[in-house]
Amino acid sequence: MTKVPMGLAVFDLDGTLIDSQQGIVAPMRAAFEDLDLDPPDPSAIRSVIGLPLDTAIQKINPYVRGLLTERLVESYKDHAYAMQTHVGPDPLIPGALSALDRLAEAGVLLAIATGKGRLGLVNVLEAHGITGRFVSLQCADNAPGKPDPTMLLQAMDEADVGQSATAMIGDTTFDLEMAHNAGVAGIGVTWGYHDIALLLSIQPDAVIHHFDELDGALNEKFGLSMGSTI
Known part of the structure; x- marks a missing residue:
């Protein structure tokens, strides 16, 4: 039997997953x-x-x-x-790898939407051994830049997941504006490059301060049985 995905979590790269x-x-x-x-x-x-x-x-x-x-x-x-x-490669944000593991275990599909080119994106993911975790890699080489919604629309198409079951997670207003333009939930993270006041100005669905809090932000969105901490 084919496993039905619980949702699609699309991550920005720089400032969200990677301390670049x-x-x-x-x-x-x-x-x-x-x-x-x-x-x-x-x-x-x-x-x-x-x-x-x-x-x-x-x-x-x-x-x-x-x-x-x-x-x-x-x-x-x-x-x-x-x-x-x-x-050497830029490091992962603390808690990123564990968060990806928990989401995958819960049945959530994972994707990337980044302003990087494909070569830079793949080099970073391969350096950390996480390329295979993502069902879709959206970047500057195959879509217009943020906040144009094309990257999210293409990721949803590749994952065969609709808007109501998709969330964009990112550290900038560009990420949250892209989520709004694509009609999906936007979750801001405060450890990146735009401060919380800027993030809140876009009226995201949630703002988190550590990857431990991502589970809770997605529980309501996807109806997962996940704890809010590691």
């Missing part, structure tokens, strides 16, 4: 320096994490356009790859 701050901020500053541009403030970089790379760069510096944007994108990718090669 240093793996993004340092390469971005280095890319600007390569092109003799003033390196952006780390807070400005953190504020755009989750957006497509070209969009993020243009939000950091509105004067950057066209070929200059393309050169910054390529320089950023080179620095990010070099950093991952020499320093």
